[in-house]
Amino acid sequence: MFGYVQIRKPELKIKDYDTYHSFYCGLCHILYERFGIRGQVTLTYDMTFLVLLLSSYYESEVKTEKRRCIVHPARAHVERMTEMTAYGADMNVLLTYFHFVDDKLDENSKKAAGGIAVYRGAYLKIKDRYPLQCKRIVRSLRALREIEVRDSGSEEDLQAACDSFGRLMAALFSYDEKDPMLRALKGLAYHLGCYIYLTDAWDDLADDIEKKRYNPLKTLYNKKRYDDKKVEDLLYDHAAKTAAYFEMLPCLQYQDILRNILYAGIWNKWDRKKHSSGQAGPTGEGDRKPNKGNQRG
Numbered sequence: 055m056f057g058y059v060q061i062r063k064p065e066l067k068i069k070d071y072d073t074y075h076s077f078y079c080g081l082c083h084i085l086y087e088r089f090g091i092r093g094q095v096t097l098t099y100d101m102t103f104l105v106l107l108l109s110s111y112y113e114s115e116v117k118t119e120k121r122r123c124i125v126h127p128a129r130a131h132v133e134r135m136t137e138m139t140a141y142g143a144d145m146n147v148l149l150t151y152f153h154f155v156d157d158k159l160d161e162n163s164k165k166a167a168g169g170i171a172v173y174r175g176a177y178l179k180i181k182d183r184y185p186l187q188c189k190r191i192v193r194s195l196r197a198l199r200e201i202e203v204r205d206s207g208s209e210e211d212l213q214a215a216c217d218s219f220g221r222l223m224a225a226l227f228s229y230d231e232k233d234p235m236l237r238a239l240k241g242l243a244y245h246l247g248c249y250i251y252l253t254d255a256w257d258d259l260a261d262d263i264e265k266k267r268y269n270p271l272k273t274l275y276n277k278k279r280y281d282d283k284k285v286e287d288l289l290y291d292h293a294a295k296t297a298a299y300f301e302m303l304p305c306l307q308y309q310d311i312l313r314n315i316l317y318a319g320i321w322n323k324w325d326r327k328k329h330s331s332g333q334a335g336p337t338g339e340g341d342r343k344p345n346k347g348n349q350r351g
Contacts, residue, residue, distance in 0.1 A: 056149070058250050059100040061311065062318035070311050073134070076118070077109075078102045080135040083121070084143045089176050093143065096150040100250075103315055105142035108229055110305040110312065111239070114138050138229070144180045145226050148188065151177040152195060159199065190225035194218045207273025209280075212255075215270050216248040216292075223247030235303060242299035249292040249320060256285050257323055286324070293320060 061074055081102055085093035109116070114136035122130050154169030181188045197218040201211050220243070227243035228236065255271045262269035274280035297316050305312060 056098050056100045056250070058253055058320055058323055059103045059246070059315060060319045060322050061099075061314055062322060065318055066314050067310065070308075070314070072132070073308065074102070074106070074311050076132040076134040077106055077139075079123075079126075079131060080133040080139050081105055081142055081146070082123075083119075083133050084135060084139045085146060088140065088143055089147055092172055093147055093176070096146050098146060101142045101146040103312075104145065104226060105136070105138050106308050107242075107305065107312060108138040108141070108227075109136040110307040110309070111235070111303055112138065112229075113307065141229060144183065145187070147173060147176050148180050148184075148191065149226075152191060156195065156199075186231065187225045187228065190228075191222050194222035194225065197221075201270070202268045205268055207270075207277075209274060212252075212270040212274065216251050219251035220244035220247035223250070238299045238302040242296050242303070245292045245295040245299065246316075246320075249289055249296060252285060252288060252292070253320075253323060256282070257327065282328075289324065293317075296320075 061071070063071060066074070078097075078099070082094055082097050085097055089096075108114070117135045119133050119135075120130040121133060122128075151170070151173040154166045154173065157163060157166035158170060160166075195218075198215055201215045201218070204211065223243040223246055224240040227239045229239075230236070233239065255269055258267075259269055259271050259275065261267075263272055271280060271285070293316070300312065300316055
């Protein structure tokens with residue numbers, strides 16, 4: 055379900071791309087340092103965004119190192135890390151563990167059972183460090199599970215599913231419960247979560263129909279109650295609210311990168327798919343610009 059919170063690379067300055075990439079590499083390094091290869095393979099763009107956002111908001115001290123790795127064996131590359139990188143690594147592995155738990159409930163596959171076994175030890179350590187986040191994530195996933203089992207195909211259940219995933223994301227972004235701006239951080243995360251869940255459902259719709267898997271949009275599309283335009287309008291609404299909450303935050307560092315992601319990058323999948331089907335605008339991905347003027351809602 056993750057992988058939608060990306061940069062729009064053609065619209066990012068070279069220096070900003072280098073900074074973003076160094077945070078991505080820093081997260082990769084910390085995942086390996088804390089969890090070994092099993093942690094490194096869980097690396098996502100979404101948690102890189104979390105690390106960047108929290109590092110900017112909390113003005114975290116940055117540690118910069120140069121090193122080679124398997125991906126970059128010939129030349130040393132820059133890695134940037136803050137205290138939020140370790141937090142992002144923990145959240146990354148936490149979500150991986152719950153992904154396998156969800157797959158086990160859905161398919162009872164050996165792969166899912168193996169994934170649970172591989173990550174259970176790491177999960178228990180993370181649970182000790184962040185019990186509140188784990189409790190809220192479990193609660194959100196249980197609510198999602200109930201909706202999936204019910205499979206009513208109703209608009210109300212689609213909204214409830216988006217709400218549950220939004221609450222899951224809000225748990226990830228709640229680094230400090232006493233933070234005076236926690237409402238804005240959680241609001242950003244909540245609407246970003248709703249956006250991710252809805253985009254993922256739309257992206258998987260045809261495949262889920264073919265393979266007879268659960269998808270909250272399946273019945274709504276079949277009954278002509280929903281179409282791509284209605285989904286796009288909902289996505290614009292959640293994207294606009296995400297951006298509005300972001301603009302409340304005093305994030306001065308990495309501001310251009312964060313705006314590039316929230317105003318353009320999160321639309322990469324939508325724009326590519328619509329453009330490939332001939333339904334996008336004449337300039338495809340370039341229609342969206344990462345600035346405040348592009349906000350709809």
